[in-house]
Amino acid sequence: MTNIHDIAKLSGYSAATVSRVINQRGYVSDKAREKIKSIIDQMDYVPNDVARDLSRVKTYNIGVVLPYTEHAYFNQMLDGIMSAAFKHGYRVLILLSNYEQDKELEFLEQLRRRAFDALIFTSHGLPLTKISKYLRYGQIVCCQDPGEVQIPAAYTQRYETYVEAFKWVKERGYSRIGLMQNRDYHVSATSEKTIAAYSAVFSKMPDPQMIVNEVMTYQDGYQAGKYYHQLKQQPDFVFCNSDDIATGFRQFYLDQKLSAPDFMGQEHQLPSQLLNFSTIDHQILKVGHAAMELAISGESKIVRIPSRFINRA
Amino acid sequence: MTNIHDIAKLSGYSAATVSRVINQRGYVSDKAREKIKSIIDQMDYVPNDVARDLSRVKTYNIGVVLPYTEHAYFNQMLDGIMSAAFKHGYRVLILLSNYEQDKELEFLEQLRRRAFDALIFTSHGLPLTKISKYLRYGQIVCCQDPGEVQIPAAYTQRYETYVEAFKWVKERGYSRIGLMQNRDYHVSATSEKTIAAYSAVFSKMPDPQMIVNEVMTYQDGYQAGKYYHQLKQQPDFVFCNSDDIATGFRQFYLDQKLSAPDFMGQEHQLPSQLLNFSTIDHQILKVGHAAMELAISGESKIVRIPSRFINRA
DNA sequence: TTGTATGCGTTATCAT
DNA sequence: ATGATAACGCATACAA
Numbered sequence: 094m095t096n097i098h099d100i101a102k103l104s105g106y107s108a109a110t111v112s113r114v115i116n117q118r119g120y121v122s123d124k125a126r127e128k129i130k131s132i133i134d135q136m137d138y139v140p141n142d143v144a145r146d147l148s149r150v151k152t153y154n155i156g157v158v159l160p161y162t163e164h165a166y167f168n169q170m171l172d173g174i175m176s177a178a179f180k181h182g183y184r185v186l187i188l189l190s191n192y193e194q195d196k197e198l199e200f201l202e203q204l205r206r207r208a209f210d211a212l213i214f215t216s217h218g219l220p221l222t223k224i225s226k227y228l229r230y231g232q233i234v235c236c237q238d239p240g241e242v243q244i245p246a247a248y249t250q251r252y253e254t255y256v257e258a259f260k261w262v263k264e265r266g267y268s269r270i271g272l273m274q275n276r277d278y279h280v281s282a283t284s285e286k287t288i289a290a291y292s293a294v295f296s297k298m299p300d301p302q303m304i305v306n307e308v309m310t311y312q313d314g315y316q317a318g319k320y321y322h323q324l325k326q327q328p329d330f331v332f333c334n335s336d337d338i339a340t341g342f343r344q345f346y347l348d349q350k351l352s353a354p355d356f357m358g359q360e361h362q363l364p365s366q367l368l369n370f371s372t373i374d375h376q377i378l379k380v381g382h383a384a385m386e387l388a389i390s391g392e393s394k395i396v397r398i399p400s401r402f403i404n405r406a
Numbered sequence: 407m408t409n410i411h412d413i414a415k416l417s418g419y420s421a422a423t424v425s426r427v428i429n430q431r432g433y434v435s436d437k438a439r440e441k442i443k444s445i446i447d448q449m450d451y452v453p454n455d456v457a458r459d460l461s462r463v464k465t466y467n468i469g470v471v472l473p474y475t476e477h478a479y480f481n482q483m484l485d486g487i488m489s490a491a492f493k494h495g496y497r498v499l500i501l502l503s504n505y506e507q508d509k510e511l512e513f514l515e516q517l518r519r520r521a522f523d524a525l526i527f528t529s530h531g532l533p534l535t536k537i538s539k540y541l542r543y544g545q546i547v548c549c550q551d552p553g554e555v556q557i558p559a560a561y562t563q564r565y566e567t568y569v570e571a572f573k574w575v576k577e578r579g580y581s582r583i584g585l586m587q588n589r590d591y592h593v594s595a596t597s598e599k600t601i602a603a604y605s606a607v608f609s610k611m612p613d614p615q616m617i618v619n620e621v622m623t624y625q626d627g628y629q630a631g632k633y634y635h636q637l638k639q640q641p642d643f644v645f646c647n648s649d650d651i652a653t654g655f656r657q658f659y660l661d662q663k664l665s666a667p668d669f670m671g672q673e674h675q676l677p678s679q680l681l682n683f684s685t686i687d688h689q690i691l692k693v694g695h696a697a698m699e700l701a702i703s704g705e706s707k708i709v710r711i712p713s714r715f716i717n718r719a
Numbered sequence: 720t721t722g723t724a725t726g727c728g729t730t731a732t733c734a735t
Numbered sequence: 736a737t738g739a740t741a742a743c744g745c746a747t748a749c750a751a
Contacts, residue, residue, distance in 0.1 A: 096744050107722045112746060119747090120720050142521040143465060144744035147456045147727050154467075154499070162485055172475055175502055184521075186467070187498045189488055208455040208497075311676055340680055363624055367653055367677075409728050420738045425730060433736050457728030460743050723750075732741080 095136050104132040115140055154209040155388050156186045158200055160216050164309065165335060165362050166377055170215045170236070173381020181389050183210075192218040192276075205230040211388035215381075218280070234387045236380055237282040239395070247383035247396040249375045251283060254400040255290030258357065258373060261404060262330055263294055267355065271328035272299055273308040273317050273338060287332075302326075308334050314341025318353070322346070330355045336362035336372055343368070361403060374401040408449050417445040428453055467522040468701050469499045471513055473529050477622060478648060478673050479690055483528045483549070486694020494702050496523075505531040505589075518543040524701040528694075531593070547700045549693055550595040552708070560696035560709040562688045564596060567713040568603030571670065571686060574717065575643055576607055580668065584634050584641035585612055586621040586651060600645075615639075621647050627654025631666070635659070643668045649675035649685055656681070674716060687714040 097115075101108040106125055113119040114129045121129075132138075146152045157174055159167045171185075178185050186209055190196045197219045204212045204227060211232035217224060221242040227233060228244065239246045262270060272291070278284035284306075291299050302324065305317045314333065321328055322345065333339035336358035346353035358365045361374035376398050383396040410428075414421040419438055426432040427442045434442075445451075459465045470487055472480045484498075491498050499522055503509045510532045517525045517540060524545035530537060534555040540546060541557065552559045575583060585604070591597035597619075604612050615637065618630045627646065634641055635658065646652035649671035659666035671678045674687035689711050696709040 094744085097746095098744080108745080109723080109747075110721060113721090116746080122720060125721080139515065139519050141460075141744050142516065142519040143456060143460045144727090145746080147454075147460050147729090147743090148745045148747085150727070152456060162481060162488065168475060168481065171500075175475065175500065179502065185500045187484075187488060187500055189492065202452065203455065206452050206455040337676060340676065344680065363650060363653065364676075364680075367657065407728085410730095411728080414738095421729080422731080422738060422740095423736085426737090429730085435736060438736080454728050457743090458730075460745095461728080461730040463743070721751085723748105725748090726746085727744100730742085732739105734739085735737080 094141070095138050097138075097140065100129065100132050100136060100138055103136065104129045150207075152207070152210055153182060154184050154186055155385065156188050156200060156204065156209040156212045158188045158190050158197060158212065158214045158217065160190050160192045160218075161309075162187075162189070165337060165360050166375075167215060169360075169377035170381040170384075173378040173383075174213065174215075174385045175381075177382045177385035177389070183385075183389060190218065192216070194218050197224075201227045201230075201233075204233070207231075211391070213384050213388050215384070232388055232391045234384045236384055238286075240282075243393075245387045245393045245395065247380050247387055248398070249377065249380055249400045250397045251286045251375065251400055252290055254373055254402050255287055256294055257402045258332070258371070259290055259294035261371070261402070261406075262332070262357075265330075265355075265406070267330035269326060269328045269330070270295075270299065270303060271317075271321055271331035271354070271356075272304045273314070273332065273334040273342075274304065274306050275309055275334055277306045303328055308338055311337050311341035311344075314338035315345045316341075318342040318345030321354070322349070322351070328354050330357075332356070333358050335360045336364040336370075339370065340364045340368065361401075365403070365405070369405050371405045372403050374403055376400055407454070408451050410451075410453065413442065413445050413449060413451055416449065417442045463520075465520070465523055466495060467497050467499055468698065469501050469513060469517065469522040469525045471501045471503050471510060471525065471527045471530065473503050473505045473531075474622075475500075475502070478650060478675050479688075480528060482673075482690035483694040483697075486691040486696075487526065487528075487698045488694075490695045490698035490702070496698075496702060503531065505529070507531045510537075514540045514543075514546075517546070520544070524704070526697050526701050528697070545701055545704045547697045549697055551599075553595075556706075558700045558706045558708065560693050560700055561711070562690065562693055562713045563710045564599045564688065564713055565603055567686055567688075567715050568600055569606055570715045571645070571684070572603055572607035574684070574715070574719075575645070575670075578643075578668075578719070580643035582639060582641045582643070583608075583612065583616060584630075584644035584667070584669075585617045586627070586630055586645065586647040586655075587617065587619050588622055588647060590619045616641055621651055624650050624654035624657075627651035628658045629654075631655040631658030634667070635662070635664070641667050643670075645669070646671050648673045649677040649683075652683065653677045653681065674714075678716070678718070682718050684718045685716050687716055689713055 097108045100111045113121045188200045214235045225244045234245045237248050274284040278288045339358035343353050357371040359373045361372050365372035379398045410421045413424045426434045501513045527548045538557045547558045550561050587597040591601045652671035656666050670684040672686045674685050678685035692711050
């Protein structure tokens with residue numbers, strides 16, 4: 094591997110001058126520049142990025158923690174993240190967690206070891222208090238309401254929209270509402286908001302029997318349909334976790350030649366458009382973008398982005 | 407930042423011994439190990455990954471070039487890639503190209519500058535001959551049939567399955583076949599295979615009027631539907647680019663209260679299951695996995711993976 | 720305008 | 736078993 098010293102030697106100048114030529118900074122005579130450039134071309138030389146990173150104490154890499162990629166939510170997030178990253182010349186490292194705390198910890202340790210300049214948690218299994226302890230080692234951004242915890246965040250303001258959606262459900266006369274959730278509301282801020290909005294609108298907590306957790310895919314939606322169907326008191330409306338999941342739910346009933354309860358989706362995906370049901374656009378693209386901006390700038394502020402109920406009554 | 411020399415000084419041992427303790431190699435007395443470990447804990451020390459990378463001449467990062475992320479094809483690819491990467495303790499850097507040759511060149515340059523250990527092109531705008539020139543700077547894997555070009559590759563064997571699909575179409579009596587393609591067959595190996603299979607089955611080249619290029623999203627599928635509809639001689643069957651795209655195509659006709667020509671999809675996505683139309687499973691997950699294995703191992707072989715026609719007549 | 724010297728933090732070789 | 740020292744390759748403050 095030919096390095097900057099080789100170029101220095103061959104050109105008759107010092108490594109410092111070669112460095113100046115490469116980075117176009119400081120004073121360099123035309124003569125020196127010419128000579129050095131010709132040697133660089135001749136030797137087919139390029140600087141080594143790792144050495145550069147070490148010297149600059151900066152990698153231009155940002156780690157992005159995702160539970161999984163199959164989910165539309167995380168795809169949109171990634172799109173927003175990537176567009177902001179590209180804008181500033183940063184690269185994105187994908188870090189799959191599957192919500193495993195061990196893995197999340199490992200990623201935090203990688204941040205500590207300076208493997209990347211900052212870390213974005215699009216979602217997390219670890220408690221935020223634990224995550225925030227690593228803020229001293231580098232910038233960290235999370236994508237949910239951090240509540241009391243002091244940590245930079247970009248997230249969708251879901252509560253108001255959930256209230257709007259549940260009011261719409263209530264006005265249409267539904268009373269036994271099924272709820273599908275990604276994770277239990279004890280560990281998920283999103284689920285917690287859902288429950289809170291439900292309670293505010295219906296003036297009571299949802300029936301635990303009506304809640305299905307760990308719903309993440311089309312298949313899970315299908316299974317949830319099965320579950321709801323075998324209940325003595327079936328729901329008359331189901332609040333699904335995503336549009337994809339909603340179609341899984343619907344499919345179960347179709348396969349049984351039954352008519353499904355009414356339902357709505359989330360994430361504003363293709364299926365709600367295709368099958369014309371209501372949904373919520375959580376504007377995840379914007380959230381991703383904002384998160385990356387925070388990661389790069391190092392600011393420790395909070396960015397809230399409103400979501401949008403899409404009424405397809 | 408506390409470094410290995412600080413630990414050496416404080417523990418009374420040398421940096422070399424500290425390094426041995428950290429990496430658990432070579433001989434270290436229990437006494438030294440104890441002492442050094444306690445100092446490490448005390449100082450909250452962790453090694454710097456960048457310095458380590460520089461010294462080892464290895465980053466454990468692999469760059470993955472994707473034209474865009476909205477596409478199911480690339481999502482599946484990424485899943486396969488990630489699972490293989492994780493298995494071997496490698497990280498994945500996402501590099502969006504949008505098929506722009508400038509960007510692809512920039513990624514090749516980054517490989518040359520050792521920003522990552524290897525580069526995977528899930529698809530490419532640059533000619534393979536050009537890409538292959540960079541093989542001297544590091545491992546590169548592409549995900550299409552490289553033909554004559556000497557370059558490691560993992561790809562789906564599409565031709566046979568396309569033939570099977572077109573035979574099925576022909577047997578059902580269709581004769582005016584619409585074809586949607588991602589990119590023109592002059593630049594896309596996939597499109598070229600499609601055309602070749604068509605020609606083999608129907609004993610003639612497809613009518614250029616029946617081909618729509620640059621079809622990548624649901625919206626594009628919709629527009630293609632519009633295009634086909636205004637033709638004097640409309641197709642009686644349309645061979646779509648993906649299941650998502652097929653639904654866009656279908657939706658145009660639904661919106662116009664017209665009945666759509668028969669059609670099939672590709673990529674084995676949710677819509678073909680939902681709406682029960684035929685499709686092709688290109689086994690992209692496996693391709694991604696194989697590509698990453700090649701990237702890591704540095705082998706320069708070619709891995710072919712058969713695709714699968716899913717008949718939903 | 721250019722060069723010297725030093726730092727960035729780790730690994731690895733080779734004595735001892 | 737341990738240490739000194741040389742890579743790894745580049746950037747930069749400061750001197751000249």
